[in-house]
Amino acid sequence: MKNVILSTAMLALTAGAALADGHAVVRMGTEGAYPPYNFLDDDGEVAGFERVLGDELCARAELTCEWVTNEWDSIIPNLVSGNYDVIIAGMSITDERDEVIDFTQNYTQPDPSVYLSASADLDLSSAVIAAQTNTIQASFVASIEGATLIEFATPEETVAAVRNGEADAVLADKAFLDTIASEDDTLQLLDQQELIGGGVGMGIRESDGELRDAFNAAIQSMKDDGSLNALIAEWEIGEPF
Amino acid sequence: MLDTGKWLACYLTTGKHMSFYASFGTVLLLLAITAPTALAFGFGGATAARSGFAPLRWLGKIYIAGVRGIPDIAFFLFFVIALDQGFEWMRHQWMCPDWDQPIRQGNDFVVCAQAKLPLGTAPQWIHEVYGFATAILTFAIVFGAFSANVLFGAMRAVPRAQIETAEAYGMSARQSFWRIIVPQMWVYALPGLSNLWMVLIKATPLLFLLGVEDIVYWARELGGTKQARFTDYPHGDWRLWYFLGLLVFYLAFTKFSEVILERIMKRLTFGQATSGGHAEAPA
Numbered sequence: 287m288k289n290v291i292l293s294t295a296m297l298a299l300t301a302g303a304a305l306a307d308g309h310a311v312v313r314m315g316t317e318g319a320y321p322p323y324n325f326l327d328d329d330g331e332v333a334g335f336e337r338v339l340g341d342e343l344c345a346r347a348e349l350t351c352e353w354v355t356n357e358w359d360s361i362i363p364n365l366v367s368g369n370y371d372v373i374i375a376g377m378s379i380t381d382e383r384d385e386v387i388d389f390t391q392n393y394t395q396p397d398p399s400v401y402l403s404a405s406a407d408l409d410l411s412s413a414v415i416a417a418q419t420n421t422i423q424a425s426f427v428a429s430i431e432g433a434t435l436i437e438f439a440t441p442e443e444t445v446a447a448v449r450n451g452e453a454d455a456v457l458a459d460k461a462f463l464d465t466i467a468s469e470d471d472t473l474q475l476l477d478q479q480e481l482i483g484g485g486v487g488m489g490i491r492e493s494d495g496e497l498r499d500a501f502n503a504a505i506q507s508m509k510d511d512g513s514l515n516a517l518i519a520e521w522e523i524g525e526p527f
Numbered sequence: 528m529l530d531t532g533k534w535l536a537c538y539l540t541t542g543k544h545m546s547f548y549a550s551f552g553t554v555l556l557l558l559a560i561t562a563p564t565a566l567a568f569g570f571g572g573a574t575a576a577r578s579g580f581a582p583l584r585w586l587g588k589i590y591i592a593g594v595r596g597i598p599d600i601a602f603f604l605f606f607v608i609a610l611d612q613g614f615e616w617m618r619h620q621w622m623c624p625d626w627d628q629p630i631r632q633g634n635d636f637v638v639c640a641q642a643k644l645p646l647g648t649a650p651q652w653i654h655e656v657y658g659f660a661t662a663i664l665t666f667a668i669v670f671g672a673f674s675a676n677v678l679f680g681a682m683r684a685v686p687r688a689q690i691e692t693a694e695a696y697g698m699s700a701r702q703s704f705w706r707i708i709v710p711q712m713w714v715y716a717l718p719g720l721s722n723l724w725m726v727l728i729k730a731t732p733l734l735f736l737l738g739v740e741d742i743v744y745w746a747r748e749l750g751g752t753k754q755a756r757f758t759d760y761p762h763g764d765w766r767l768w769y770f771l772g773l774l775v776f777y778l779a780f781t782k783f784s785e786v787i788l789e790r791i792m793k794r795l796t797f798g799q800a801t802s803g804g805h806a807e808a809p810a
Contacts, residue, residue, distance in 0.1 A: 310648040319748070321757045326748060328758055329542030352651055356738065360604075366634045367608055368615075368643065369738070386634050442751040446764055465754050469761070493632045 311350050312497065313370035314340050318355040320441050322461055322521045323376035323486075326355070335521035336374045339393060342513070346504040359419060359439055362386060366491060372501070373489030376459065378422050380483065388492045390501045392485030393514060397524040399423050399483070401476040402448060402463045403455035408476060416444040416453035422483045423457040448473065461523045538760045547745035551776070554731050554741055557659070561666045562724065568671025573678035579700075587675070594672030603736045607665050611644065618642040655739075662737040670727055677719035682708050684715040714795045721788040725781055746773055 316324045318332055327333040332353040344351035354370050365373050365387060378396075379389045399422070401410070411432040417424040419437040427435040436453055438444045445466055447453040455476065456463070467475050490498045508514040515526040538544070575587025594602070615638045619630065623639035630638055640646075645653045685708050693703035734741040750766030 313647070319751075321754065325757055326543060328760065330546045331542070333757075354651065354654070355740075357735070363608070364738075367612060367636045368638075371647075440747070440751075442747075445752065446766075449764065465756050466752075469754050469756070491635045491637075493635045493637050 311352055312344065312372060314344075314351050314353050314372045314374050315356050315361060315365060315370035316353065316373070316375045317358045317361065319358075320376050320462055321465065322523065323459075324374070335517060335523055336376065338521075339508075339514075339517055340372075340374050342508065342517075343501055343504040346507055347500040349500065357439070362489070365489060368491075371490070371494065371497060375489075376462075376486055377489055378483035379485060379487045380422060383489070386492075387489045388494070388498055389487035389489055390498055391505055392487045393505050393508075394486045394518065394523050395525040395527065396481065396483050396485045397459045397461055398479040398481050399426070399457055400460045400463055400479050401455040401457055402445065402467055402473050403476055404448060404451075404473060405454075406474055406476070408454055410455070410476075410478065413454040414452075416447040416456040417458065418444055421458075423459075423480075426480060426482050427457055461521075464522065534760075541760070543745075543749060546740070547742070547749055550740060550742045550745050553659070553739065554734070557663060557666070557731060557734065557739075558728065561663050561670065561727065564663065564667040565670035565674055565723075565727070566720075568667050569674030569676075569678050572671060572675030573682060576675065576679050577682060591672050591675050591679070594669055595676065599669060599730070599733070600736075602669055603665060603733050606668075607661055607737055610661060610664070612636055615642050615644050618644065658738045662734055662739050665737065666727070666730070670723060673723050673726075674720060677716050677723065678712065680719070681712040681716035685711045714792075717788070717792055717795060721784075724784060724788070728777065728781055728784065742773055742776070746770055 316332055316336060318324055318326045320334075322335050324332060324334040324336045332355065337353070340351060340353075356364050356370070358375070361373055361375060361377075362383070364370065373387070377383070379392055383389070401408070401415070410430065414434045414436060415427045415430070416436050416438060417427050418441055419439055424435060424437055427433055436447065438447065441458060441462060444453075444456045444458065445463075448456050449472075457480070460475075460479070463475060467473055488501055490501070505514070508517075509527055518524065518526050572587050572590050575583050576591060578584045578587065615636075616630065619626065619638040619642035622641045626639050628637065630636065645657045689707050689711065690703050693707045698706065732741060732743040735744045746769035747766060750764065750769035752764050753761050755761040
């Protein structure tokens, strides 16, 4: 075990050194609107699970990192055109996205998606369901027979649609909807859960293999020493590894 | 528990709200720089379009027709990325001639590190200034084409008799353009230009498409529901109030613009023969 830790640490170090010229500053792109994964705190700074995780991963890979926010809709086009180097925005690893960009290994377990609704006995097969554009939840709802999908650009708007009656329910990651359900008495989670997505990973340009290896090694070292599980428990992001 | 007044005083002065207030400055600065730049583009486009030198004339006409024909949203979404990549491509050719990998690798656009704009090592504020500058350039190109069309029409609206008189006095084409047409065209151009100014004010929320955090972005972010777990100031969906604030801002600003434009119009038409053919009584 000690050898594993040592070798991954070595790998992280050498990968970090090799990157020194290519990536003096690694720009981390996130959405900043999906608590607890990522959000803007009262000072307008990026905060949340992925902020803490990203800073720790950068420290382990010996990279200098900088945070930027970008609309979810254009988060992949801006990565491939080089406006930032990493997407760390609660993005589930899917085959569809993998064709365009590369992913690191997952840093969360697949989090079940849940429905948040104003009524507990909702018939999903005839319901109007809100989801954020370009998410695994949106494509899942589109495949439900009889249900109507309405898409929104931000997570906030999907929940607002349920509050004002435009949609019967919203489908999103459990970690995101949990807090909303617990602080709003009029909304509740339905019993039904959907197991979609393969866990969340960092998105990296396909041509940027070195950076991906560096972060893979850093994530592995956090999985090995248990610090990742501690973070997952602290921020209530699903099951530990 | 703080009382409401104290709570509001604290709430309205968080770092996030300060960014919101600062973004009003961003929008005003954008307008202040874009308006004259777009006017310059428009003047260039209009003079090119009426040039006696055919290729220059075609260039002017293509610019005017091309930009006016493309939907704004397409322009703002794709043109800026293309512009940015175009700059980087040129820098790449210049700075890294011995680069052996392709620039297009599948979906990725990869240039050497020295050619990146801004440099990957640059601090965040440089990235923001660069984004702001490309935003201004894009706005100037789009609104320049519209104002070119307005100015082109205004130059032709100057009564022919005025130019004939100038020619009779022996002025060259260049002299009659600068001394007769340009000073007189503004009064014909002003209604069209003031329209454009109003449209430009209302188009500023497109800024966020370009990655600049403007007032609409912050209003949406601040107004959204906040849970007690993630903030010291939890609240419900307050977007309506923030957007009402923006409504007041935009209405006040357009009203103010109208008053100013009215004054400019008065001054420009002072004692001048207008298209109606009669001199206006001195006010």
